[in-house]
Amino acid sequence: MTARAVNVSIRYPDVPVLERPERARREGYTAIESWWPFPTAGPAAAEVDAFVGSVTDAGVELIAMNLFGGDMAAGERGIAGDPRRGTEFDDSLAVALEVGRRLGPSMFNTLVGVGPLRDLALDRLATAATAAERAGRRILIEPLSGIADYPVTAAADAFALCGTLGRGAGVLGDLYHLAVNGEDVDAVIATRGSDLAHVQLADAPGRGAPGTGTLPLERWVDALEAVGYRGWVALEHR
Template identity: 45%
Template sequence: MNYLVNCSLLFSERPLLERPAAAHAAGFDAVEFWWPWPHDPVPGDAEVDTFVRAVRDAGVQLVGLNFFAGDLAGPDCGVLSIPARAQQFRDNVDVAVGIGEQLGASAFNALYGNRVEDVPPELQDALARENLGLAADAAAGIGATVLVEAVSGPKPYPLRTADDAAEVVEAVRVAGHPNVGFLMDLFHLANNADDLDVAIAKHTDITAHVQIADWPGRGEPGSGQLDLDRHLADLTARGYDGWVGLEYVPTTDTETSLAGLRLTTERSDR
């Protein structure tokens, strides 16, 4: 397994643009981010250039980046399946892929939108598949993959289980977009009471990225009840050889939490 740091959750003690360098100082050569501008799908060129420079100057690779998904700390959990907001997603695609092209990103997480009362679910799902295909076509131009994940929490997000997300992945692939994969977030699946052993057995073949945190609490590995070493070993035995993103909320400061981890293989060398 090869580990990287999610700099949207870890190193939150520091300003966002200082986090890639902090990750490198902690021994990681790769990072991922949520969309850095949660209220702006199309930031100005100067803002984009500053972000790109911060990652590049830190000496780390940006492996994963979320497409614009709204304010994840607020009411949002994605916009691509919401008709009133889908244009924000479309406007963002070229910007996100452009950042990824500059920094070598290989994966873009496309979060589904919450269910909205004034739109039938089947219409939201059709819009989601259309926009995922659009994003996949753009990502294919730089050899990257678009990710679909199940998410937990109280928001009316429709993809709750590995099966839910896998069904969307397969539908978009069948429509002619093979570079769409499953983001298997073990915390979110556990938080939704999904069976991790079953999810891994059924869906490793379409898994393109993995994220981990312990459960309950979303703290660092070892702070909860999940046997993450066993689950990651199972993924490896079934053929997964991609990245594992550390996407947790430290129970102490980030450096202390990372120092206490016993990662079973390389941190980020690939």
């Protein structure tokens, strides 16, 4: 049976960051994932310690975490291609790998940035993938929906990009995003499901919990297991 986790950032947006792991534990989850949990790309050591402590104290497993994605509220979705943000990108990667060393998450979702994938973005993503592989971890490339000019919107886009980045990169298949973008999710699962590094889900329309929309999420999860996917399935819904 594929293991289940919950994304505490989207699930508990009104709960302070340091209280979210415990909230997940109280709701019966033993594993969590998180968007970037700090207000800046380069948090102070005390901030990192506090986040690590909140996960440890709650007794849950952190399986995945986003790298810093920029000003998400303003529409940024990654800073890899911004020539002004090199230090932030490097700081975020270093902090993520430190959290990985201390808490064990093996996957770091890395948003590529809005607009064409320029050489600078590809170079930074390759650097991150290489560093992650050396640490026994991977960055994740995720097709997104609802973001104008985001360059990775289909599973084929993500697999092609990861193919250039090497073994330190893997594809995050968010079934909600794929479905909303018009992807044939059944075909993706049948042909590449076993190659996915991580899976997330929410229902559509509305990005709500499973059963609130029309997506055949239970059938898709069963199909993933049937083709040999043995990774996590994380609930990433409002």
